[in-house]
Amino acid sequence: MSLLPCSFFLRPDVVQIARELLGKKIITRFAGEITSGVICETEAYAGVTDRASHAYGGRRTARTEVMYALGGTAYVYLCYGIHSLFNIVTSDAGTPHAVLIRGIIPAEGTEIMLRRSGKTKFTHDSGIGPGKVSKMLGIHYSHSGFILNQFDNPGNNTISLEDMGTDIDPDKITAGPRVGVDYAGTDALLPYRFMVQELILHSKP
DNA sequence: ATACCGATTAACT
């Protein structure tokens, strides 16, 4: 296992990055509590030209300003007044691309994640749903702007992304339209949602 | 200053 390099997030094709994030591990350390999960569902939001994106048309507000940061920054915002939704900003600074993490398979720190989600045991879909992802990993919208893979934050808090040393079999990846973006006209039909129904990892020597 | 609504979830029937 190794940290994903900055260059991974700085590439221009957000759709490809969304696809490649499947099978990667996201790890958080908050208040000394370490939790992690393997990404199994993502959605790409393609910046100023994507009507489903918060940055459509180059819009900049206090909330969306973070989307214009350098790739590898966290964009977290509140949805329905309750849920923190975690996105990874990609591409160069000034290009507001982002990938929404919609689902993880719980890995380390399962007891902590159960506690955070108010559950006593996991089911097959405990980590599926963008609000649940943030809840389990302890990510809050106040973390928007957090730099990923940075280890010198106060309290040693970190959000990091690791390569598992394995790749998802492309045949196991399903692409389809994004959730809840009906307002986006023809862009609502774009196949920018990716998931791995069976998260089968292919071992690498 | 005010009103509307959402990249959702959990708890129901």
Next chain:
DNA sequence: GTTAATCGGTATA
């Protein structure tokens, strides 16, 4: 399958 919960962001005035 249906629906209540819940509040910051954004547009409108």
